[in-house]
Amino acid sequence: MGADRGGRGRRTPARVMAYAIGGVLLLAGCASMPDSGDLRGVESTPRQESQVRVFAVPPGEDAQPSEIVQGFLEALTSDDPHYKTARQYLTGEAAKTWRPEASTTVLTDGPGAEPEGAGGREDTGGEITYMLTGTKVATVDAQQSYAPATGAYGRAVHLKKGEKSGQWRIDALPQGVVMGESDFQRNYMSVNKYYFASNTTVAGADTQPTAVADPVYVRRRVDPMTQMVRSVLSGPTRWLGPVVRSSFPTGTALTKNAGALTPDDRNKLTIPLNDEAARVGTNRCEEMAAQLLFTLHSLSPAVDGVELRAGGAELCSLTRQGADAVALRSAVRSPDFLYFVDAKDRLVRIPAGDSDTEPDPAPGALGEGDTALRSVAVSRDEHTAAGVSLDGKSLYVGSMVSGGSLGEPVLRSHGPSEKDRLTTPSWDAHDGLWVADRDPDNPRLLLLEEGKGDPLEVRTPHLDGRIQAVRVAADGVRIALVVEKGGKKTLLIGLIEREGKPGEQSAVRVVELRSATPELEEITAMSWAGDSRLVVVGREHGGVEQMRYVQVDGSTPDIPAPAALTGVKEVTAAEDDQLPLVAYSVDGIVRLPSGAQWQKVTQGTAPVYPG
Template sequence: MGAEREGGARRRPVRAVAYAACGAVLLAGCASMPDSGDLRDVDSTPRQDTQVRVFAMPPKEDAAPGEIMQGFLEALTSDDPNYDTARKYLTAKAARQWTPERSATVLANGPSIESLRQAVGREDPDSLTYVLAGNRVGTVDAQQAYAPAGGPYSGKVHLTRDRKSGQWRIDTLPEGVVMGKSDFQRNYTSVNKYYFASDTVVGASGQPVAVADPVFLRTRVDPMTQLVRSLINGPTSWLRPVVRSTFPTGTALKKGVSGLTPDDQNRLTVPLNAKPAAIGAAQCTQMAAQLMFTLRNLTPTLESVELQGADGSRLCDLSERRAEEIAWHGATKHPEYLYLLDGKHRLVRMPAAGDSSSAVQVPGALGEGPKDLRSVAVSRDEHSAAGVSGDGKALYVTSMASGGSLGDPVVTSQGPTEDDRLTTPSWDARGDLWVADRDPRRARLYMAEQGAGQPVEVRVPELSGRIKDVRVAADGVRIALVVDNGGKQSLLIGRVELDEKSGKRPQVSVLELRSAAPDLEEVTAVAWAGDSRLVVVGSEQGGVKQMRYVQVDGSTPNGPAPAALTGVTTIAASEDERVPLVAYSKDDGIVRLPSGAQWQKVVKDGSAPAYPG
């Protein structure tokens, strides 16, 4: 949007930019609009400070068709809450029918504008059609859910000139909004909503397990109220089959509520309609817990939430500390230890916090026994451990108690080589253990309930290729798979569904696989590094290996990538984002990346680092 017009035409303001911090309003826009009717492409606005607010300018009197087109596209990327200024570029009928909230199409760059010429002899002087074109990178649907997208985009926009006023306006246009990637990143932010896993509880008290559901909100358009409404409206369609919301059907914010914000004591009051008036205290506190987990995305200092009924009465309130007692939330579970294999391929551990590089042997058969290990995984409660034998053939599970025996393997593989045998195992919060057998003659994914007994073979009906690595989310309803298909190793996210019939073994399926890193074709290592974020080592086509963060929905999170590190084959991370990344590098051994620092050597003669999970 900062490009000059061809021919060096003078620039004129098309949008006002306001700095929220000081209230200053600048009349210099982020782009120019032609004074005549010729067109130029609408480039994406460069990334700006988050305090910068951009307001659209309405069409000037007797604006040419090209000015209408470019002014409208500029208005789509403004901070106008209801797109009122953008609607001024439309006819009255089109303004009523247009639904910008239905979708957002994200292009690699701003949309190009091409005039669609009519057949010679049939031109209508009061009618013009333009085509918006570009290369798609993603879409946001009516549920505010992001999905990667590829291929060309083309959308027709028709303009007509009112015969009475002589003013050009748009009367036909594509559904939703369209903008370049950098404008999207400036205008939208990714936020996690939280629901509870449908069939999963943990602990003696049966805590429900919180599950993140990422959505995109307009950053500066009352985001807290937007987020509360989105949470109450329910989960996105991809996650809905495996989660539940404690908000009763029909619940909504009280009519007229907007501008939700915590008070000076970091307490937020949420007025609801009459639907939840008859709920019990337990359900109300779970509703408040959903709100607390969700809103802390936007306001990390939020200390309590109060729900009010339609008459203003208090339904319940909940503090941040109490919310963590109500539900199990992976991001708040700080691991006690970092685990790894020492030079003798035995399980050892060191404190997860601090900068200690001294590892001690883990009690139990995996730390004290004679078996060499290739990879390990420790349960979320840090009471049990699973290890794959040095040749990759056998998976053993044992308690981390001194004197415990190794027992028989839970899973065995007959793969012809070490790389064709068992993957690194992975635990969910319920205590179920996941591992894949990479045997090319019969590749399979297994789940062992509570890490014991006969494992269940997991159905993955949409899988095309062979699973090379497995990382189940703490919530147990989402799973990350590295899949090799024709030499391309992709990162896919699947939804875990359990069909538990009385008296029978559960049927487990991983459904609706979707790409979390669509531009990477050689993913070699992955770990969960947040409720909806993963850290990945991989390379693009023809590129070098890099380490970066990705979101489960395939979007790119804001913020820098981890510092570069060569020779990485294993990554350890935690849903608790305060925990430093740890990696195994062929060049440096076990290394750690503290917040705001560079990689630091921890153990030279060690391998297979792992946090619980």
């Protein structure tokens, strides 16, 4: 991180050391280390491969204030589990009160640091203040929840020279940690933890709760398995909390002597819980185990089963396969078909994930009849289809059974032009059909329970703009909206709240809207592409159109972006990431199999997987 200094008769500044397989890599200091004057920015270290471990080095004897600040900032980017080395740069009192877990602030580059006052001299009578500066990219709060951020960062650290020791140490500093974006990407990873939808029932699966992903960021090489178990037990993040529940009793935690959690040679993880969990029944215990299995499935080493224990006894055990019987998780349910509109404006389909390019008419009136369509949606069980007429005025719903009749539209728009009428519809997890009417005189978000009856107007408090596209997540409690205002189209993610007594029509509203693509100003198309991920087509200000993956929290997932594709008008993805992306572009219907380039399928428009 900065050039070494020689000929001064004392140790060089503190360094962070990275050990890799087959050798040792010394990460040189990120900033030059002058005896006095400005301390230049701590640039983010280049991102390392996952097997690289980074270790901090304690402060040197008689290190100057600039070296102490530099060494401390470098130590924040290490793999030290409890920041023990970083605390060696602090006074005893500051080390006791500093809480690194309070937050992580991510800057575009590493923090710059400049001494305040006294002309930047370090010999200032025993104390000096440095200002840490930079441009914010994001913050991660104490719940490990990520949020995009903008604006300038500025925080002070104060140093004192010990009267007895004669050593400089930091005695006042902000809570939390700060680092550059590339160091954050090297140190942290996004993992979904899971809870259950609290106010929905999945059609046809009344006994199964629906799992909802809650993405958090954990330190990549600091026992992520134990971190994630503790995170699940601590409860959902504040944003998701209003629409989910946890099966763990309030106050449940790991036992005090639990230590690091590691699966045995049969990939079974034993989890010791405190007495708060000791009296749960078998069904609830299996829900608890399912939450953990869903959460741990992407971590290494593999976990194929969990055993929950409390009070010295086994509560229950569950395998990964058993978890799928306990609760429904969308990513494990693959659709049978991909659907789109052919050149004759009818609903057609091809087997999902198949190499076939010749579509067949979808069974039912929307595929076999003569109603011209512009967009379609198929329910998640693939029993019912909805279609918007070619002029955008009418919404039809029909059974996917050969020979069925279509009937009258279930909804009509009075918008003055096609672009001011109905959006592409979307089915939720319990057969509710969502659509937005873009009529400028009466813009509305509407829900038709089971795709029929009088449409319910969904309240959208704090929505600023007109909805241009709607996609409901498979879990039924999150919704993605493309909203237009002032010529800009942004992607917002909201929560679906329902209020009402059983047997009565619920009052439904979309709340807690937040941007998933703050840097994009023109969203062309979007689709859910996993439990907490979407694929979007859009462009930055003054930029070119691009396709990328985004997380619901606004972060960028650690996976490659899809291959470039020009002229994309619509895109669809399945929650099952083994199925290819499909798009409608200038070349017609195209798909992107894993590890391949875009391939032409056939002519057509409006491709959708069920949902």
